[in-house]
Amino acid sequence: MSFTQPLLEGNRLVLARLLTQVENDSPGARDALVELFPHTGRAHLIGVTGAPGTGKSSLVNQLALGYRRKANKKVAIVAVDPSSPFTGGAVLGDRVRMRDLSGDEGVFIRSMAARGSLGGIAQKTASLVQVFDAAGYEIIIIETVGAGQSEVDVARLAHTTIVVEAPGLGDEIQAIKAGILEIADVLVINKADRPGVENTERALRSTLELAHPTQRIFRHHGKTMEVSAPATDRDLWIPLIIKTVATEGKGIDELIEAIAKHAVHLQRSGDRAARDRARLESEMEALLQEALMNRFMEDMPHENYEEILGNVVNRNLSPYEAVKLLMNGTPK
Amino acid sequence: MTDKKIRVLVAKPGLDGHDRGAKVVARALRDAGMEVIYTGLRQTPEMIAEAALQEDVDVVGLSILSGAHMALAPRILELLKKNGQDQVKVFIGGIIPDEDMPRLKEMGITGIYGPGASTDEIIRDVREAIQP
Numbered sequence: 001m002s003f004t005q006p007l008l009e010g011n012r013l014v015l016a017r018l019l020t021q022v023e024n025d026s027p028g029a030r031d032a033l034v035e036l037f038p039h040t041g042r043a044h045l046i047g048v049t050g051a052p053g054t055g056k057s058s059l060v061n062q063l064a065l066g067y068r069r070k071a072n073k074k075v076a077i078v079a080v081d082p083s084s085p086f087t088g089g090a091v092l093g094d095r096v097r098m099r100d101l102s103g104d105e106g107v108f109i110r111s112m113a114a115r116g117s118l119g120g121i122a123q124k125t126a127s128l129v130q131v132f133d134a135a136g137y138e139i140i141i142i143e144t145v146g147a148g149q150s151e152v153d154v155a156r157l158a159h160t161t162i163v164v165e166a167p168g169l170g171d172e173i174q175a176i177k178a179g180i181l182e183i184a185d186v187l188v189i190n191k192a193d194r195p196g197v198e199n200t201e202r203a204l205r206s207t208l209e210l211a212h213p214t215q216r217i218f219r220h221h222g223k224t225m226e227v228s229a230p231a232t233d234r235d236l237w238i239p240l241i242i243k244t245v246a247t248e249g250k251g252i253d254e255l256i257e258a259i260a261k262h263a264v265h266l267q268r269s270g271d272r273a274a275r276d277r278a279r280l281e282s283e284m285e286a287l288l289q290e291a292l293m294n295r296f297m298e299d300m301p302h303e304n305y306e307e308i309l310g311n312v313v314n315r316n317l318s319p320y321e322a323v324k325l326l327m328n329g330t331p332k
Numbered sequence: 333m334t335d336k337k338i339r340v341l342v343a344k345p346g347l348d349g350h351d352r353g354a355k356v357v358a359r360a361l362r363d364a365g366m367e368v369i370y371t372g373l374r375q376t377p378e379m380i381a382e383a384a385l386q387e388d389v390d391v392v393g394l395s396i397l398s399g400a401h402m403a404l405a406p407r408i409l410e411l412l413k414k415n416g417q418d419q420v421k422v423f424i425g426g427i428i429p430d431e432d433m434p435r436l437k438e439m440g441i442t443g444i445y446g447p448g449a450s451t452d453e454i455i456r457d458v459r460e461a462i463q464p
Contacts, residue, residue: 013416016388024336088337089362095383096372102379109386113337113367 003032022127036134043133043140047158052146054166055190057097058246066252076108076137082145083113120144120151155183160262164188167196186258192243338366339389343380346398354395360451381411390462396426421461
């Protein structure tokens, strides 16, 4: 069965079914991804992440509306929500905030359960994005699960990563920790009509200043402290801060503009090619790992494997020694 | 197909604003290991059919308390068919008078549940309905 032709012609039912197959990693799905791969690489991928309740879904809703109205671009949204660690079930509720997009053929929203992945997106999110890319969606927005501090996988997938903050969510120490703020290409302070927005903005600005990739001199108790610039000849991108009120659509034009600026920067600096390369490399490596593991397990007699595992469970062997033995193909 | 998950759209068409029942059912289906797409209040039949298409669901669960089921249910069934989703099973929960039930079943509604229905029963029926 070939998905390719109807998909490229814009058949939405075929697209929806292929997404399911890809998500379930069915045998047909891999063939389809192979066929579709030459048609990918055209879309601009936008990652939207941030803590639960900062307004990611509402922002995505407005962003998609903006792209439809201003640029008439075809928009796909992949919205990821967590799966239950106990039952594997999930309630995917991001569509509740996206009802404005209903009835527009140029928008396709797909909800996705994380299915045990911990990086903020699902294992198959990148593959779903590839399908949308091949199907001609020009803007693909990936909304992560409500992220804490280290769910940063989306930055590896997206061209432009938007981190959504809201007033009242922590102080400057939160802002200088490693993790989610570091991946932002654009920082959005949503709910900017709330009290405390100035403090949030100040904290984020000072964080960006600390991380500013040029030589800086700080004044501290009348003395100066100098931080030298990292050695780089790359064109530098300094994350933009945009204030929005997503429920009212405020600040969305500015956000779209910021994303466009970032896209230009990616092209000019060569970052887009570098990101694409890194993403494809990690995808290839993941598949290679899986294939090597499968080949290894096929060659390994099941009894040997069980015996070595038993020795590890009995604390007679450390996992390190066990792996050495397994690689030599002989049990102890 | 061990990793195939049952996908269910839970939607509330019409104008009544009471979605407690829909949420209870969504939660129960989640706890049964299904992936439930919840769309919220005041959905038109068009919105529901479109969401069912995009999400490629196996089952649509409608919560209707407004008495408009004899108008909403056939419209949604018709739109699903039009989109090529004949295989999708549609369930209704809410306030449905006994005399309407046979006609709804005839139209192609798979299951109907009133107040006091057990979620175990709903889960069992959903699983049975999508057996190939």
